Amino acid sequence: MPNQSGGVYGLTILSPIKQDPHLKISHSLAIRMYLQRLPQDRRSPFARVSSTHMARLVVMDDVVYVGSPACEEHLQAQYLVFESNFDGDLDTYLRQMVREAPKEVDAVWQHCDGYPGLADPGQFVRYMKRCQIETTFYFADVNDKTVQQTLRALQTQSAVAAFIEKNQGRPAAELQKAFLGVARALRNAPAPNPGNAIGREFADE
Amino acid sequence: MSNIHGKAYAMNAISPMKPWKTWIVRAVFFLMRYFPSATRNLVNLSFIHFARWVIVRRDAFPRLSAQLPKDNLKYDYLLFFSNFNGTWNQYIDAFSAVLSWGLNTIWHWSEKFPGAVPVTPLKNYITQGQFETDYYYTAYPHATTNDVKAAHRVQAAFDELAAAADKPADEFEKAYRRFLVRVQGDLGATGELPVGTE
Numbered sequence: 388m389p390n391q392s393g394g395v396y397g398l399t400i401l402s403p404i405k406q407d408p409h410l411k412i413s414h415s416l417a418i419r420m421y422l423q424r425l426p427q428d429r430r431s432p433f434a435r436v437s438s439t440h441m442a443r444l445v446v447m448d449d450v451v452y453v454g455s456p457a458c459e460e461h462l463q464a465q466y467l468v469f470e471s472n473f474d475g476d477l478d479t480y481l482r483q484m485v486r487e488a489p490k491e492v493d494a495v496w497q498h499c500d501g502y503p504g505l506a507d508p509g510q511f512v513r514y515m516k517r518c519q520i521e522t523t524f525y526f527a528d529v530n531d532k533t534v535q536q537t538l539r540a541l542q543t544q545s546a547v548a549a550f551i552e553k554n555q556g557r558p559a560a561e562l563q564k565a566f567l568g569v570a571r572a573l574r575n576a577p578a579p580n581p582g583n584a585i586g587r588e589f590a591d592e
Numbered sequence: 593m594s595n596i597h598g599k600a601y602a603m604n605a606i607s608p609m610k611p612w613k614t615w616i617v618r619a620v621f622f623l624m625r626y627f628p629s630a631t632r633n634l635v636n637l638s639f640i641h642f643a644r645w646v647i648v649r650r651d652a653f654p655r656l657s658a659q660l661p662k663d664n665l666k667y668d669y670l671l672f673f674s675n676f677n678g679t680w681n682q683y684i685d686a687f688s689a690v691l692s693w694g695l696n697t698i699w700h701w702s703e704k705f706p707g708a709v710p711v712t713p714l715k716n717y718i719t720q721g722q723f724e725t726d727y728y729y730t731a732y733p734h735a736t737t738n739d740v741k742a743a744h745r746v747q748a749a750f751d752e753l754a755a756a757a758d759k760p761a762d763e764f765e766k767a768y769r770r771f772l773v774r775v776q777g778d779l780g781a782t783g784e785l786p787v788g789t790e
Contacts, residue, residue: 541732
């Protein structure tokens with residue numbers, strides 16, 4: 388399945404953008420203006436769609452002309468490109484988008500041709516699949532870890548570095564007690580927020 | 593600049609291909625899927641989180657309403673999307689220097705591709721076909737690909753030590769020292785991108 392590498396799915400969607408020469412602000416510009424203001428950190432809609440490793444939204448204005456003797460040609464529409472790398476299967480992911488980020492999905496895709504709205508999530512899923520282009524070759528360097536596993540690992544890495552620094556030269560019994568404390572704290576800690584820096588919260592355990 | 597979020601750069605590029613050449617590129621990717629050694633250098637470079645090549649046939653750009661006129665294109669198009677660490681220049685330099693064979697095998701079939709070496713015409717060609725990202729999100733913006741791999745190695749070693757941490761203190765100390773040796777190369781801190789490297 389070329390769209391997948393291990394447990395990671397590489398989604399490529401090209402949604403044709405509506406055209407209306409009578410509008411003061413074109414649909415493509417409206418998308419760009421909205422995206423410019425959309426937060427990228429833990430307030431991002433993709434942080435709520437929590438299986439997302441990385442995602443981008445791009446307005447593709449046209450194909451490229453590489454110069455003579457190649458032919459110059461143009462698309463009939465601009466396209467909104469949605470590229471996402473996420474855990475799990477496509478249907479679950481698209482339904483999670485509807486559930487967790489309906490406001491943002493609507494604000495962006497309302498400018499696209501054929502967008503059915505979100506009242507019926509099944510219709511939205513079908514619409515997105517009609518806009519999907521199969522990935523020809525997909526490369527994921529780490530393809531066997533979920534977003535949550537990676538965030539946990541980064542948190543552990545940070546905590547371990549701080550622990551080692553703080554506990555150099557301690558007697559074995561104290562070291563063991565301190566280690567059990569940090570292990571317990573990490574086990575009971577809430578999952579780190581996607582989109583954030585991973586802090587050193589456990590340095591003082 | 594929306595191409596960058598934390599330590600990741602989102603690159604988008606497009607190039608035209610004559611339709612008969614598309615089949616050659618498809619065959620190249622088919623073989624790459626079944627011979628993982630073909631991507632060994634990509635794995636060894638370890639600065640790409642995710643990358644993909646997508647061939648869009650000249651008649652396959654989605655068209656969802658009758659109002660939208662049909663495209664009348666002569667070329668198929670090769671789209672390339674990458675999520676990498678480092679600067680644009682570093683990325684292209686590394687591609688040209690280390691992956692020139694792979695680069696030529698994939699893009700040789702695109703119109704007017706100048707070749708992976710020398711690097712200046714390559715950069716000019718990519719600049720011509722690159723388009724900007726309007727919004728970019730990553731769940732772990734301050735971690736590079738190497739950071740992610742290192743963190744998973746630390747997690748595995750930590751879990752092993754934690755599972756056996758209730759042994760007598762002197763035995764624990766020995767296990768802890770072995771743990772230190774095992775993870776010492778994987779403890780680099782994540783954080784903001786150094787100033788001036790964007």
